[in-house]
Amino acid sequence: MIEELFDIERYAYRDSIIHRLDARAKIIVVFAAIIAIVSVPYSPIVFTVGVIFYLFFLVLWALTRLSPVVYLKRAIVIIPLWGIVILFQIFIKNPYYTQYTTVATLPFGIHIYAESILFAFILMVKFIITISFIILLSSTTKVQDLLDGGRRLGLPAEFALALGMMVRYLFVFGYMYRKIIQTLETKAFNPFDRKLPYRYRMRQIGYTIGTMFIRSYEQGERVYTSMLCRGYGRDCHLFLKKKEIKPSEWTFLIICLCFIVVIPVMAWFRQVTWF
């Protein structure tokens, strides 16, 4: 998790057309795409919309100039966990179908249904699209820009301030974690070493977690106090500088939103099912 956090921020600091876009435009486009794909009813139309949305995502990803490996690495962390949950759908009858066709019967009276397989694929397509757009947003937008963008879109100041602090603490945790792990390694302590007594290992792990928490808190508190000395405070987010969205960003936003709205509507009314 900690390495992923550092990686995400490193990708967000790169430069491309998508990176340079106003965070508000990216947030709106990504949220709209997610809402649109989730709004498509559980029917084979999801496949048509899903393929078009995925191509749209690929075009945007290509514009980020980030390697496809970056996307795959991040997707692989998320998708298998939910893939297992979705896979179980093939054994379940759900209320979206009235008739079920058994395609295989397993021991213990477990059946695999054709309609359930279809439903599992529908869920998977929707899930992959939503995750892909989230990866796009977080890999191309710095945390501070996300916060400022959110604030300009109406995120309450209390949330923005606490979120900013929370993300800073996550990085502090990260640095503390690295330091503590290095210290334990220099002392040749291995928590999985069965030669060491179990209670001793548990106590050391407990102390490590506790130390990480308290040291992070104390370091964060010191940093926060010094920030307060320089004029930072709980009300500073109330005075967020105004920033206009450029005409090119408006164009990007409008084109993307039209695309995101028109594709599912057209697919639904024309009942286009390619698969």
Add this chain to the structure above:
Amino acid sequence: MHIPDAFMPIWQGAIYWVIALVFVYISLRWAKNELNEEKLPLVAVLAAGIFALQFLKLPILMGTSGHLVGGALVAIILGSPFAAVFILTLVLIVQGIMFGDGGITTMGANIINMGVIGGFVGFYSFKGLKAATRSVPVSAFFAAWLACLLPALCAAVELWFAGTFPIEAGLLAMGIYYAIGGIIEGIVTVAAIYLIINVRPDMVDKNVLPEQTGAVA
């Protein structure tokens, strides 16, 4: 316990969002009144700590994902169930937007489960148990266990409403996992409270402190 996008029809997600927003609004008022310069770092570090706790997860085959929750810990330390709503909302925003953990359309349901139910169950069961047993560790352990189990069962019911999983299998899978996971949650909650009381008693709500420590503080 996070319900991802796609696991729930959009209209159901919207209903949960509306309900969640009522609690989020009240939690914002709590934050406006309570979040002073001293408490803000604690709120942020608790949010970061819970984020880290929730990152270790396993799939539950007839449910969602299994992990620790942390709602009871936050509500007990900060002395308000709305603190849990506020902090869990922060955690879910970061998880959903940066890591794709949970969802955007289902965030309302996730806030209700982990923040609202987790926070209220954790806080009031702790208060009730503490009044009955006069023991902070025992009360915190059972409050955390309940605040872990009940939100999971609610998530199973929501997934049944959504038509994604059958109710019996969902309740059974989520119930068993979180009844066992709740024990770890209870131990972690007691350990965290013990640690904070010993190292920084000024950070915790005065109701959590043992009576003699409270008098000194």
